[in-house]
Amino acid sequence: MPIIACSACGKNLSVPDQFYNKRFKCPGCQSIISFELEAIPKNIEKNQNNKTTAGSDSPIKTNNEEKFNLPQGKLRKKLQGSWVEMEIKTKCIRTFIGFVVVLVSLIAIVGFKYRYVINYIIGPNEMAQIELENLNEQKGFGNNFILVRGKEVVLSSAHQIDIITSKRSGSQRESKYVYKELLVGEKWLLVKNLDEGTLNAKGNPISFDDDFLKYTFNHPIIGPWEKKYYPYYLDNSWYRLNGHIFLGVIIVNILLLYFVGGEALAIFSDISKSPLAKKIIETKTPRLIADEIENNAQNPLISIGSWRLSQKYFIYNSFFFFDVYFPSSFLKAEKIVLDERDWKFKKKCKIIIDVKGGEKIEIEGSGKSIDKVEKLAVDLITQNNKSKQ
DSSP states (O other): EEEEEEETTEEEEOOOOGGGOEEEEOOTTTOOOOOSSOOOOOOHHHHHTTOTTTTTTTTTOHHHHHHHTTHHHHHTTTTTTTTHHHHHHHHHHHHHOOOOOHHHHHHHHHHHHHHHHHHHHHHHHOHHHHHHOOOOGGGGGGGGEEEEEOOOEEEEEEEEEEEEEETEEHHHHHHHEEEEEEETTTTEEEESOOOOOOOOEEEEEOOOHHHHHHTTTTTTTGGGEEEGEEEEEEEESTTTTTHHHHHHHHHHHHHIIIIHHHHHHHHOOOGGGGGHHHHHHHSSSSHHHHHHHHHHOOOOOOSETTTTEEESSSEEEOOOOEEEEEEEEEOOOOOEEEEOOTTTTOOEEEEEEEEETSSEEEEEEEEHHHHHHHHHHHHHHHHHHHOOO
8 A cells, every 4th residue: 555645744644545646635634636746556556567578678557657657648647637737727718708798888888879880981061051950969970070161260268278276376267179160151160279370160060068158148138149050169189089999999809819818728739839728738747736736825934915825836816817937947036115005004015026037936925924925925935946956
């Protein structure tokens, strides 16, 4: 009966042969143990030796040697059904669905703003005085892109003033926009940002707000002039700017869905394409490593945010991302005090760990938590340096 050691608590266990290539719980710490490479059952090894043919020049490999020389396909299968495989596939599906949901939401917004989309594509709709008088907010003029041709333009006394308040200088008034009055038909149209020397204006009609009406047409002196003006103003700013930004967002999301989402689906269908899975498969004992990662994730030495840390693995497991770092690849650890505070008003800190290959790990948290992480990382790096010597 082989004797193996629990990878979590170190307790020696006598395991019956029938548990070979199976998983079971340690009776001491309840951690999951994979009886794969820890020991070789004698009866299996004896059967392998009995297969040696007489007069053979080369000995048959033992079961242990065969495991260290398994092809990548068989090593990949060792991860099937493991917690690591499940987490990798879960993150892939969440990533793909996330991009799909965002893209569908953007398309829904396009459908909701169909008037704007039509105007964005075909350009402004030219309107005469009669059409301008019939234009109102109930007909959705906020989504119209119109072109008007005037007969005369004058500088209006209407200004848009921004009030900037600061502790040092107090309140300051800054004139941001000057409105002009454009004569269209027999009425005047207030136009924002009308170009110099032009009688044509295009843009989005916008109704007057209450503050404007309070100091203009609702005023007893200016009130009689209301009939000579259209009941809205024309914003001559770049109407298509929002459309360009929105189109850019859609294109970026489609590209992300194609490249990132496509890669996520590829990893979901073939786990060996995952960088993490490749890293685990390269150890030649993938199932043993996967089980240890699961045990360390469930029983970590330190838990901080999405991180689960132990002496063997630094595990990052968030809603969309899952990765595992091996402390044997750590080079340097540096603690930084941030200018932010957490919800308990405690100073936030960050530790940056340099990893082989130019990669960096950043872990944020409160001061005491980061101190524990720093001590653990420094101890592991010290052990790495000693083992090299």
